Amino acid sequence: MDTRVSDEPAAASERVERAWRSILHRSDEVADVISARLLARDIDTYAEMNAHLPDDIRQSCREHIRRGLQVLSGIDSAKASAVELWRETGRRRARQGVPLELVLNAYTMGARVLWEALAEAAGRSGAADVPDTDLLVAARAVWSNLDVQSAVLIEAYHRERDRVHRRDQQRQQTVMDGLADGRGGDPTFAETARAALGLDAHDAVACVVVIADQGDGDPVGRLDDQLQRHGITAHWHVRSGAAYGLLSGRLPDEPGLVRIIEPAGEGRIAVASSNGVHGFGTAFRLAMRSARTVPAGGGVVGVSDRLPEVLLAGDSCVTPLLIVEAFGALLDHPQVDTLLETLRSLLAHDGSPTHAAEELYCHRNTVMYRIKQIERLTGRDLTDPRDKMLLWLALTARS
Structure with missing residues (x-):
């Protein structure tokens, strides 16, 4: 490593760009180191999200390092395409469901490995004539570029994530409408619904x-x-x-x-x-x-x-008819609420006046008297199963 002090900024910048160009031919090698480290750390996470994602990570690393080295080497034509690459990566990772933290960690690791590759090249005799002060300039450029990359990627990631969320919400709402309408019986729609809602067939x-x-x-x-x-x-x-x-x-x-x-x-x-x-x-x-x-x-x-x-x-016409037919004249009795409460208690206790009296806090004879009133006013027999069912349904409808 050269310990000379660099002279002018322009000359230092030119030497740094020349140093980056000296490792441009190693871009795939550097990228493979980055992807290997990423996948060694998070392979299970990536594989669970998408079986093809590890291959995508490897290819993406190669493209990013190649474009990054071109930018750092001073190739002006590479800058615009590099920015679009960062945007597209943000959009693609959002669609794939990769957590933003993992994406940013990958960029940070990439910057670190890229810097290590330059420092290693500068340390080889004759490989790159780069003073230590110029290496500091190179380091600042790497981390400055990382800040720009991260900002571009984060914005693209958030925009795409929001768009995907809106699309998924609209799709799910369409599916929910269809299921509520009974379209789940259509095998094609059912398959679409399960896919939209993340359901398995069983x-x-x-x-x-x-x-x-x-x-x-x-x-x-x-x-x-x-x-x-x-x-x-x-x-x-x-x-x-x-x-x-x-x-x-x-x-x-x-x-x-x-x-x-x-x-x-x-x-x-x-x-x-x-x-x-x-x-x-x-x-x-x-x-x-x-x-x-x-x-x-x-x-x-x-x-x-x-x-x-x-x-x-289910039928609004049935309820009023049922109440009138079941209760008859009882509905006009001054003590209609008391008699209906007694009827409800009797039916709840399978017609037992003793248990009904205990629940109603009254004498058994009082319940017996009310039973006679109920049967007389309604014309129903509280020992008849069909009449009991009708009276119970009428009580349910009236409540």
């Missing part, structure tokens, strides 16, 4: 519908966090004033989902199991109807536990 899925009674706030924020904590992924969309999500991952049964959601649920919420993506349309409709049957104030229900309510909610 992955279990479920549907959750959230109807927010309050207009403000995010009704799914806490819920989404809660699901993630339990290993469940949710893809969300909005329809008819409700948020709905396709759930996948470590899914329990419906009661298990209800238990997971309850601590974080806000609004009226229903969950429905789905027979894969092809059954999601049915699950969505059932969950939507079930959520609408939840009383104001909120709560979480499973569709399987709300089938009577869903059945009644």
